[in-house]
Structures are given as structure tokens and as C-alpha cells.
Amino acid sequence: MTITLTFLFAACSQDEKEKGQEPNADVKPATYPTAPVQLINPEYEISIPAELKPYEQVAVYAKVTGFVKQLHVDLGDRVRKGQLLAVLEAxxxxxxxxxxxxxxxxxxxxxxxxxxxxxxxxxxxxxxxxxxxxxxxxxxxxxxxxxxxxxxxxxxxxxxxxxxxYLRITAPFDGVITERNVSVGAMAGTGVNVPLFMVAQGHRLRLTLSLPEKHASSVKQDMQATFTVRSQPGKTFSVVLSRTAGLLDQQNRSLTLEFDVNNSLGQLQGGEYAQAKLTLQRHSPSYWVPGKSLLNTQSGTYIMTWNAGEIRRIPVTEGVRLDSLTEVFGDISPQDSILLKPSAEIKVGTIIK
Missing domain, CATH: 1.10.287 (Helix Hairpins)
Structure with a gap:
């Protein structure tokens, strides 16, 4: 729909009257296209970088000081919980x-x-x-x-x-040896900062990502997601949300999400970067306007409304963008009509229809 705004011109100056010039009796209308505000709660999808990490990973140190007498595992060996990894002598x-x-x-x-x-x-x-x-x-x-x-x-x-x-070094859980930093005869113990081994759990992984603050309120329990990795192009993996940090990270203003990944077949490698896709939805409806109806200025972002013959400029905060619509937060209502092509040159105030 469109709104025709009629501007009344002021009377001509006294000099013009003396010259016999008549003031303009015709009014030149100005036409501005408008659109209604939408109060909706759509689902939207975002793509965000993530990282695959071992579900558990630990550095194995010697609790007592001694010399390495025997080594029973090497890099890449799969171990069981309690399995003997090395023997020290003191x-x-x-x-x-x-x-x-x-x-x-x-x-x-x-x-x-x-x-x-x-x-x-x-x-x-x-x-x-x-x-x-x-x-x-x-x-x-x-x-x-x-x-x-x-x-x-x-x-x-x-x-x-x-x-x-403690002279017998054993595996803390089922996993794989990702690092071996000692040889037979080397000293190990409390005075040595380098761990004997790094053990990681590979049959189960964590997909970890940082969700930007503006999407944090759209997270739901048991939310599903998909992800891809570069090592297997064209293949998509599905996961379900396992846990969240609950509070925003104060440094990057984001919410940490973790998805448990079953890797019993060994298709994935812990430490890979991934690209995750999340389908999100607000807990309650919010206001959406056409993206082109936003007026961006040095002082902030605005929309211009026309209600009961009055044009107003309302400051808003942008939320999510979905196709041609943009979520906005501000002093607006579903009854507002939004100017589709706002301009800083349009004066605000009462307009005579």
C-alpha cells in the first residue's frame, strides 16, 4: 500500500503579492510505499565454524621420580583403561x-x-x-x-x-596414544614438566562451537544440528545438543555449545575443524520488517513509521536476518506501517493527509 503525504506551502512573500503573483493553490503530493510490521516466530538456519575434539584427553605424568625401565606402548596404539603403559624404577x-x-x-x-x-x-x-x-x-x-x-x-x-x-603407569581410560615423549632410561617424575604420554578418547568426540550472543536465546534442549568436515567432502553428520555453558563468555560474548559425536567407526579425527548448521527459533514471536526499510545513520539504526497522519523515526536494534526480512527490537507495534524507502531528508512530525 502507499501513503500520499500532502505538504502545504507557506504563503508567498509580501513582495510577490505586490507583483500580483498568486500563491500556489495546487498541492504537489509525495508518495511513499509502506509495509506492515510482522509479529512472527520463524525458524532460521545459520552456519557457524566448529571444532571436533576428543571427548576426553589427558596428559599422563609420573607421580614419583624415577627412570623409565620399560615402555609398553607407542604413538597410535589403542589402549584400554588400566592397561600398563610404562614401568619406572627407583x-x-x-x-x-x-x-x-x-x-x-x-x-x-x-x-x-x-x-x-x-x-x-x-x-x-x-x-x-x-x-x-x-x-x-x-x-x-x-x-x-x-x-x-x-x-x-x-x-x-x-x-x-x-x-x-606409582612406578607402574597405566591408562586412565580407553583411548589412543597421541604422544609419546620419553624413551627407556629417561628420567620422569615431579620435576619433569613434559608428560610421558598424551591419551585421547577417539571413539567418542565433542563438536564444540561458539554461538554469537544474538542467537543465544534461540537455543533449545535436544536441538539438532548437522556438520561437515573437509576430510570428507559431501558427507553430512547429524548430532543432538548435549550441553551448553549456560552463561555467555565474557571475552567474545558467545555461548559455548557441545554436541556428543559417536565415532565408533572411526570416520572422524579429533582435532578437525567442522562447519555446523543449526536450525534456531526464538522462544516467543518478535517483530520483523523488510530489510530495505532500515535507515542506517551515524547516530544509529532507525525505522520510519506512519500512524494517524504522523511520521516518526524510531531507533531499533537489529536481530536476525531471514531472506528479505530483518528482526528488529524497539518501540514498535503490529499496527505500525513502515516506510519501505526511508530517508534522512523526510521530516518527522504530523503530516496533513
């Missing part, structure tokens, strides 16, 4: 364990002797006057002291035994 640790174990055995014998002596005194004390109370208390104190010493020494031996277990 002779001083073995000596410490033997010393702690021997001490625990000695203190245990002392405890058994003290307990036996106390039990005998208890039996003897059943006969009145056979054992002095102070002797009985002294024997009980000795027994309890040796028992405490035995518990402490037993804990020390268990600690040394546990440290020995």
Missing part, C-alpha cells in the same frame, strides 16, 4: 619400602608382647592382692603405646607400598 624407593615394612613387623611384635603381658596381669589381678594396681596400669599404658606405634608404622609401610604402585 631403587631407593624399594629400600624405603623394605625398611618401613621391617619396622612395622618389629613394632607389631612389640605390641603382641605388651598385649600378652597385660593379659597375664589381668588374669593374675583376679586374685586379690596378687598384682598392684599401678603395675596393671603401667602394663596397659605400654600395650596401648606399642599399639599406636604399630598403627603408625603400618601406615608408613602402606604409604611406601602405594608409592611403589
Amino acid at each position: 631403587p631407593e624407593m624399594e629400600q624405603q619400602y623394605l625398611a618401613d615394612k621391617s619396622m612395622a613387623q618389629k613394632v607389631h611384635s612389640d605390641y603382641l608382647y605388651a598385649k600378652q603381658a597385660y593379659d597375664r596381669l589381668v588374669d593374675a589381678a583376679k586374685t586379690a592382692g596378687a598384682v598392684a594396681h599401678i603395675e596393671l596400669d603401667r602394663a596397659k599404658s605400654t600395650m596401648e603405646s606399642t599399639r599406636s606405634a604399630y598403627e603408625a608404622s603400618k601406615a608408613g609401610a602402606a604409604h611406601a607400598s602405594q608409592l611403589q604402585q
Whole structure:
């Protein structure tokens, strides 16, 4: 539809009247095409870069210091959880364990002797006057002291035994060896910053992407998506949303989405870049106008409305673009008529029809 706006010209100057010139009686109309505001909630599709990552990936370090004695895996080997990867040796640790174990055995014998002596005194004390109370208390104190010493020494031996277990490096989960950074004879341990191995889970991957802030409110639970990778042109993979960060990243103002990818057939490689396509929809309808009805100026973005004979310039914020329509947010209503060809030269205010 169109709106015909009639502008009334001011009267001619006094000089023109004196010359006998008549003011223009004819009014020159100006025609501006318009369109209604649409309150709709369409689905829209966006394409966004993503990355395929191993579902789990960990650097394997040695918990104790020692020399690499044996290596049982190499780069690219597939391993199972708990599988032995390497064995370290630390002779001083073995000596410490033997010393702690021997001490625990000695203190245990002392405890058994003290307990036996106390039990005998208890039996003897059943006969009145056979054992002095102070002797009985002294024997009980000795027994309890040796028992405490035995518990402490037993804990020390268990600690040394546990440290020995750390000499055996095992896989934390099912995966593949992506890095091997040591050789037999190399030192490993707490003072070495380089991990022995990198283990990654390849049969299950994470598709991770950063969704721009303006689309964050369109994310729904169990949302489906598709993605492609350059290594397999023409092939499309389907996934379902698994989790979101919940909050926007403060640095890039985006929402992180993760999709779990079943890679049991080994078609995909962790670390690949992907191109994901998402079908999004707002939680509630919003206002949409033709894209050409937006007026972009140095002071901001506007639309021009005509209602009840009045032209207004309304500041808006752009949302999503869909074909020829653009989502806008501002002080507008479905009853507004939008000028399709706005211009900074069009004056705002009341216009006489």
C-alpha cells in the first residue's frame, strides 16, 4: 500500500503579492510505499565454524621420580583403561619400602608382647592382692603405646607400598596414544614438566562451537544440528545438543555449545575443524520488517513509521536476518506501517493527509 503525504506551502512573500503573483493553490503530493510490521516466530538456519575434539584427553605424568625401565606402548596404539603403559624404577624407593615394612613387623611384635603381658596381669589381678594396681596400669599404658606405634608404622609401610604402585603407569581410560615423549632410561617424575604420554578418547568426540550472543536465546534442549568436515567432502553428520555453558563468555560474548559425536567407526579425527548448521527459533514471536526499510545513520539504526497522519523515526536494534526480512527490537507495534524507502531528508512530525 502507499501513503500520499500532502505538504502545504507557506504563503508567498509580501513582495510577490505586490507583483500580483498568486500563491500556489495546487498541492504537489509525495508518495511513499509502506509495509506492515510482522509479529512472527520463524525458524532460521545459520552456519557457524566448529571444532571436533576428543571427548576426553589427558596428559599422563609420573607421580614419583624415577627412570623409565620399560615402555609398553607407542604413538597410535589403542589402549584400554588400566592397561600398563610404562614401568619406572627407583631403587631407593624399594629400600624405603623394605625398611618401613621391617619396622612395622618389629613394632607389631612389640605390641603382641605388651598385649600378652597385660593379659597375664589381668588374669593374675583376679586374685586379690596378687598384682598392684599401678603395675596393671603401667602394663596397659605400654600395650596401648606399642599399639599406636604399630598403627603408625603400618601406615608408613602402606604409604611406601602405594608409592611403589606409582612406578607402574597405566591408562586412565580407553583411548589412543597421541604422544609419546620419553624413551627407556629417561628420567620422569615431579620435576619433569613434559608428560610421558598424551591419551585421547577417539571413539567418542565433542563438536564444540561458539554461538554469537544474538542467537543465544534461540537455543533449545535436544536441538539438532548437522556438520561437515573437509576430510570428507559431501558427507553430512547429524548430532543432538548435549550441553551448553549456560552463561555467555565474557571475552567474545558467545555461548559455548557441545554436541556428543559417536565415532565408533572411526570416520572422524579429533582435532578437525567442522562447519555446523543449526536450525534456531526464538522462544516467543518478535517483530520483523523488510530489510530495505532500515535507515542506517551515524547516530544509529532507525525505522520510519506512519500512524494517524504522523511520521516518526524510531531507533531499533537489529536481530536476525531471514531472506528479505530483518528482526528488529524497539518501540514498535503490529499496527505500525513502515516506510519501505526511508530517508534522512523526510521530516518527522504530523503530516496533513
